[in-house]
Amino acid sequence: MLRNSLIGSLRQIKPILCSQSLRSLSNGANSGLTTIEVDDKSGIATLSMNLPPVNTLTLNLMHDLIDSINQIECNKSRGLILTSSNDKVFSAGLDLKELYKPDQERLKEFWTIFQDLWLALHLCGIPTAAAINGHAPAAGCIMATACEYRVMLPDFVIGVHATRFSFLVSKWMMLSYQSVLPRRIVERALNQGKLFSTQEALEVGLIDEVAGSKKEALAQCAAFIGTFDKANPIARTLTKRMCRDSDVTELLRDRAGDLRACVDYINTPLFQEGLSAHLEGLKEKK
Numbered sequence: 600m601l602r603n604s605l606i607g608s609l610r611q612i613k614p615i616l617c618s619q620s621l622r623s624l625s626n627g628a629n630s631g632l633t634t635i636e637v638d639d640k641s642g643i644a645t646l647s648m649n650l651p652p653v654n655t656l657t658l659n660l661m662h663d664l665i666d667s668i669n670q671i672e673c674n675k676s677r678g679l680i681l682t683s684s685n686d687k688v689f690s691a692g693l694d695l696k697e698l699y700k701p702d703q704e705r706l707k708e709f710w711t712i713f714q715d716l717w718l719a720l721h722l723c724g725i726p727t728a729a730a731i732n733g734h735a736p737a738a739g740c741i742m743a744t745a746c747e748y749r750v751m752l753p754d755f756v757i758g759v760h761a762t763r764f765s766f767l768v769s770k771w772m773m774l775s776y777q778s779v780l781p782r783r784i785v786e787r788a789l790n791q792g793k794l795f796s797t798q799e800a801l802e803v804g805l806i807d808e809v810a811g812s813k814k815e816a817l818a819q820c821a822a823f824i825g826t827f828d829k830a831n832p833i834a835r836t837l838t839k840r841m842c843r844d845s846d847v848t849e850l851l852r853d854r855a856g857d858l859r860a861c862v863d864y865i866n867t868p869l870f871q872e873g874l875s876a877h878l879e880g881l882k883e884k885k
């Protein structure tokens with residue numbers, strides 16, 4: 600039984616099946632919303648989100664991110680560092696415009712690709728780290744929690760503030776948060792709609808380290824990835840996936856159910872009114 604499940608898992612380890620060289624990837628297999636830079640010496644790939652002004656997770660950015668994660672994984676890179684080419688915002692989370700008075704078919708595609716993105720990052724076979732060089736609210740925070748390690752620059756915020764504008768989060772988003780923070784802190788933070796400052800995030804353990812600059816953050820992430828040097832890569836991947844199994848099981852068992860629940864909630868007047876007020880608030884800030 601255990602042997603069968605291990606063999607099944609081994610078959611799912613993608614790098615064995617892939618052959619394209621990393622160098623060609625960084626020259627634009629995608630539409631330029633993400634870039635991949637591979638350090639020749641360390642073999643670590645830095646994946647940057649590059650969608651001005653604030654790296655909102657649009658359909659296109661999410662597609663590019665998934666392609667890039669798969670390509671990095673397939674090319675036997677030693678690790679993946681997720682960061683932003685914007686020096687103030689890591690990611691502003693989901694594209695709110697996609698959620699406001701949505702076209703129903705497009706909304707289904709949007710939510711499905713968001714599920715795909717989280718699964719790709721959360722179950723990525725190689726070591727992952729986030730160099731959080733700007734604000735990381737909502738789904739920006741969830742992407743960071745899907746990584747194994749987080750280094751953040753000072754004077755930014757991170758957290759899931761959904762309840763502030765009458766949003767709920769899916770259970771798997773909560774589990775992603777809870778894979779990093781204790782349940783009682785997640786419960787309080789989600790209910791408060793709390794955004795943690797860099798210092799607060801360090802104190803509760805939402806991030807692992809603070810860095811003085813992006814360069815330092817990338818070096819700290821690379822040092823973390825280096826800590827796995829003595830581990831056999833396949834054994835490491837299987838162990839990581841076993842540790843994360845309970846975070847993904849429910850979603851994998853019933854992705855359609857999660858999609859239905861989310862689409863239904865997004866269509867409620869409560870959600871749409873909260874979102875409308877939030878969008879107004881963002882405009883008025885100017």
Ligand SMILES: CCCCCCCCC/C=C/C(=O)SCCNC(=O)CCNC(=O)[C@H](O)C(C)(C)COP(=O)(O)OP(=O)(O)OC[C@H]1O[C@@H](n2cnc3c(N)ncnc32)[C@H](O)[C@@H]1OP(=O)(O)O
Pocket residue numbers: 652653655687688690691692693694695696734736737738739761766767768769770860861862864865881882884
């Ligand atoms: C059952 C379960 C059911 C569950 C069903 C539902 C589940 C929902 C879960 C939700 C998950 C999410 O991620 S929802 C997304 C939540 N994200 C947010 O609320 C972040 C909002 N943004 C911000 O707070 C700020 O923009 C921040 C990131 C700090 C950067 O501030 P700045 O001053 O640098 O930039 P701004 O001037 O605010 O923004 C620049 C422009 O980008 C726009 N913009 C900013 N964030 C945006 C966003 N997320 N989507 C679209 N557009 C955005 C602004 O309106 C501006 O547009 P112009 O005026 O045109 O220039």
